[in-house]
Amino acid sequence: MASIVAKPESAPEHCPGTQSDQAGKASACAGCPNQQICATGxxxxxxxxxxxxxxxxEVQNKILVLSGKGGVGKSTVTALLSRALAARDPNQNVAVLDIDICGPSQPRVLGVADEQVHQSGSGWSPVYVDDNLSVMSIGFLLASPDDAIIWRGPKKNGMIKQFLSEVDWGQLDYLLMDTPPGTSDEHLSAVTYLSQANLTGAILVTTPQEVALLDVRKEIDFCRKTNIKILGVVENMSKFICPCCAKESEIFPANTGGARGMCEELDVPFLGSLPLDPKVTRCCDEGKNFIEDLPDSPVIKALDQIITRLQMNCRD
Structure with a gap:
């Protein structure tokens, strides 16, 4: 994988690059003969x-999918939204960019884990899930799904730059970018490279309990400090739906009002709540199209309402 991101042969392995704010200051610069030049140039x-x-x-809506905390189902929500958007209008082209470099999951969730990326004169071609739904992920570039990505920040940033500048997406209505948890290198890199590309905004994913809401508040602060429009918050796993009797129960009690209460407090749009349906979860684990396999699931109805609000907020 070391050959994916091109760099001068004379550069240190983890060189941040002369254009970086960390040029000459990063730990990798110690001992480099050009350290002083890079730091002051x-x-x-x-x-x-x-x-x-x-x-x-030619991409109309460019949307980051963020979460302050891992384990809230951000990647699953990204896949659900992409399938729902593509199914709502067959003439609408939707794509997913997986920039969770160390934990790529979109190939598996969207059912294309065995596919490979092809390169042409116009760049990398994304992998097509359906006629109007495509995906790109570093997962396609690994020899094995068990391979670990052990990269420092600059190398991950270089990969994100390649995904954003070298993938031939064509004409798209929606590009959903699945990010890792937190507010660190990958997020800053994506925001920087999208700074002149008319980024539409961000969707924030959380669960109802306070420990997740505390972290998504930091994500809201990140968006405001970096001038990213918040398209809305999705509350995932709001209720559990029994696969046998369809009875609903709370597994993550919203003791402080959940995501809706937080959105009202912070004046942030609330897109809606998604219940936890084990049948839908199984479809995602197996890479199946839950919209076709489970049309009567409460998740489908909730998704439809979320998509309607999201499209309205994209137009505003």
Missing amino acids: PKEPDPGIALVKERLG
Whole structure:
């Protein structure tokens, strides 16, 4: 995998690059003969920003999917939203970009884990799930799904730059970008490269309990500090639906009002709540299309309402 991100042969293995704010300051710069030059030299705008702007010129809505905490089902929600958007209008083109470099899960959830990425003169071709739904992930580039990605920040950032500037998405109505938890390197890299590409906004995913809401509050603060429009919050796993009797029960009690209460307090749009249906979860684990297999699931009805609100907020 070391050959994926090109760099000068003379550069240290984890060189942040001369355009980075960390040039000459990062730990990898220690001992480099050019450390002082890089630290004091003028920083020109990263040419990757213009490349991303050009590549995504035909993408109407570019949406980050964020979560402050791991385990809230952000990747599953991304897959659910992408399938629902694609199913709502067959003439609408939807794509998913998996920039969770260390934990890529979209190939498995969308049922294309065995596919491979192809490269042409126009760039990398995404893998198609359906006629109007495609996905790109580093998971397609690994020799085995068990392979670990052990990269420092600059190398992960370089991979994200390649995904945003070298994938031939074509004309898209929606590009959903599945990010890792938190507010760190990958998020800052994505925001930087999308700074001139008219980023539509971000969807935040949480669960009802306070420990998850505390972290999503940090994500809201991140969006406000980086001038990202918050399209809304999705409360995942709001209730558990018994697969036998269809009875609903709370497994994550919303003692403080849940995501809806937090959104009212912080003046953030609330997109809706998704129940936890084990049948839908099984479909995602097996890469099946839950919309076709489980049309009567309460998740489908909840998704439809969330998609309606999301599309309205994208237009505002």
